[in-house]
Amino acid sequence: MSITVKDVAKKAGVATSTVSRVINNHPSISEETKRKVRKVMDELGYTPNLAARNLGKKTASAIGVVLPPLNTKERLGNPFYLETIETINEEARKFNMSVAVASARDFDTLLANVEQMHRQKQVDGFILTYSDKYDPIITYLIEKKIPFTLIGQPYTQEESIVYVDNDNQLLGKQATDHLIDKGHQRILFITNTTHENLYFERYFGYQKALMMANLPLFPVVSFEETQDYPEFLEVLQETKATALVVIDDLFAVRIIQLAQLLGYKVPDDLSVISFNNSIFTTLTHPYLTSIDIDVASLGSIATQQLMAQLTNQEMHSSLRVVVPHELIQRETVLNKKFK
Template sequence: MSVTVKDVAKKANVATSTVSRVINDHPSISPATKKKVRKVMEEMGYVPNKNAQNLGKGASNAIGVILPPLDSKERLGNPFYLEIIEAINEESRKHGLATAIASARNFDSLLHNVQQMHRQRQVDGFILLYSDRSDPIIEFLTTHKIKFTLVGQPYRYEDEISYVDNDNQLLGKHATEFLIKNGHKRILFVTNTTDEIIYFERYFGYQKALMLAGYDTFPAIKLHGPDDYMHFGESLTETKATAVVVIDDIFALRVLQLAQLHHYKVPDDLSLISFNNSIFATLMHPYLTSIDITIQELGRRGTQTLIDQLNNKNELTTGVRIVIPHELIERETVRKLINN
């Protein structure tokens, strides 16, 4: 038979409410009484009921992790989310916190899930794993002053939101500069998303590198489906591109397939560089040159930033920006041009 709060109170000769306050480390209880009650709890082998303890504190001891709408195979299969969730889980466990995932197929359902998690006090705060200009979640979290951290760069409320991110504009610039260093002048930027802020930032970086080098920039090649895929070869022919910067590794695999479909061999005819340095970088052949964005560190620092907010109960810690460094991993998809 398990030991109860009443059993502890009886042996310690205190009220049950006193035991509850000791469990929650309430300041109204003297250090001497806390010491006495805790000694009895230890002797009797009493284990506090975590749910009751959290209810007394008004806390859940859990954080919510919000995924973007899983509305495509690319998002469902993107290893970025699995890797960063693992990092968040690991860091949360160090602080005695559990994690709960909010996911859905569209923004309306996702917003409903997040609202329910907040209203039912399932979590104490959130980590948002994307930044999308169509997103209603940030508006809800910001308006209701709910503590959260964004992994990514916000479209708005930059001074109010704490966020952890790479410098994606610098990533785009470094990727393009690497191609330029290898003799490429006619370079395209290829993407399958135009709503997420990483697209804008990485594309701006691409443009900046080419303009600084005195070379032409091109409108982003936007490949959203089969109809666009069939015209990819025309884009390569019309621009006489020798290299492409691709929005991320998982889509780089698609671009590699399209290049081959249109009779371009990578890297002999077309060089390719991407971002994230995911498992796909070494599953495809030739192996992909990619920029490592240090996903584990994004998850770890994002979790720490949220915990810092939760520990400041009387004030909303906002406007914190943390930039995570990156590293270019050279493999086989970029060819050095001799005569260009």
């Protein structure tokens, strides 16, 4: 049988409301009463659940960080999310806030987790670390008028959302421009997602760069399903591509390994550029040329903007904050002009 607040109150000889106030460390309760109630809680082995702990409190003093569905190895192993959580946690500490993480393998379960966190007053607001076309969570947060910020550009309702992002279209353009500047003319865009907003923006930027340079455009090469991998050799042979723009570092490492298995040397036969400038850029040779998206700023600014909403410092109906980026040249892009 589980121990309840009533059990603690009965043994301590106090009202249940007093036990709730002790759980919340309310200043109206004397230190002597707090010590007595806490002693009884220890003796009975009572652990307050989050709903009880937050009973009567206006705030939970916590931020919910929502990760996208972790349904692939790339998602599970992508350091972007761990780096983002750490940055948010570091910034949250400055506001005496803790961080709770919501994760799942699909959107239905993820939404259920977010709903539970909100109902039980586990968190005061949320930071979404992604922008996905099929995401039901933004709709839920807006309908319930729950404070949140978004890392990424929303698909809809920009007028209702505070979000922080890179200029992903510019990132895609500059990555492609870099390859063009090095003498590449047949360039492919490679991705493992086609429903996240950063994919659309980076692919638009890729297309813009090629159009402005009067170079051929190619359809996106998507590896969302395992059966897509065997077709890669055929795509390379048909397009005669000499360079690839890849959606992020982790997937770029996988593509480089695949290309090498197919007999292509990087960068001699195939140049590669990607995004995030994560730890994967220097784990294997050749070191990966990548665009640094400044994850630290994305996480800290998202946290600051959420705290501004929670403390009513700045009440924005919508706000976009653009974080600058930097291209880091390493070893995976060959300068064909000097070959």
